[in-house]
Amino acid sequence: QSALTQPASVSGSPGQSITISCTGTSSDVGDYNYVSWYQQHPGKAPKLIIYDVSYRPSGVSNRFSGSKSGNTASLTISGLQAEDETDYYCSSYTSSNSLYFVFGSGTKVTVL
């Protein structure tokens, strides 16, 4: 069972905006600004798209943005495109004993 809770699926039409939530606890998301988001296409390695809650690595589209409120982080994809249809995972640093990183179970984004 994943430590962070994500919706199993989110869908939207091309051009729309969608938001994926990622809910943790005060031991991870709530207490640290170390939330990151990864995009993973089938059969490929994950790709970092957001780090430290809201920062984008160089080369990542500005259509991706991140935020956090309390124990819940969010990834927003604006101007949804067909190429955005894939899986997204959130992750957070955690202060739980001997575990540095926790992940969400993943969200499948479908472009209608």
Next chain:
Amino acid sequence: QVQLVQSGAEVKKPGSSVKVSCKASGGTFSTDIISWLRQDPGQGLEWMGRIIPSLGVTNYAQSFQGRVTITADRSTSTAYMEVTSLRSEDTAVYYCARGDRSGWYFDSWGQGTRVTVSS
């Protein structure tokens, strides 16, 4: 940007061991932190542990402690992850990923190594 290249797919018998390699290029291996993660078929990601090659320091997730060993060879900029006493539930794709000491995220990933445990 750091490039990570992992060794190829493995098929193993239950009870045996597997050792996966991850060779880094294009960065500074001595200042990097290499983590290993597991992705079960059709499932999410799970952090297994990490090594700081310059210090030889390792940290393991409790669920993998004792059965997983992570090492690094600074002379070849290669990290290794060995799993012993394999069981069918260890069938998964294993990734190495790079982090650094100033952040808690993974900015470069290996291509993944599929390990199949079957009798």
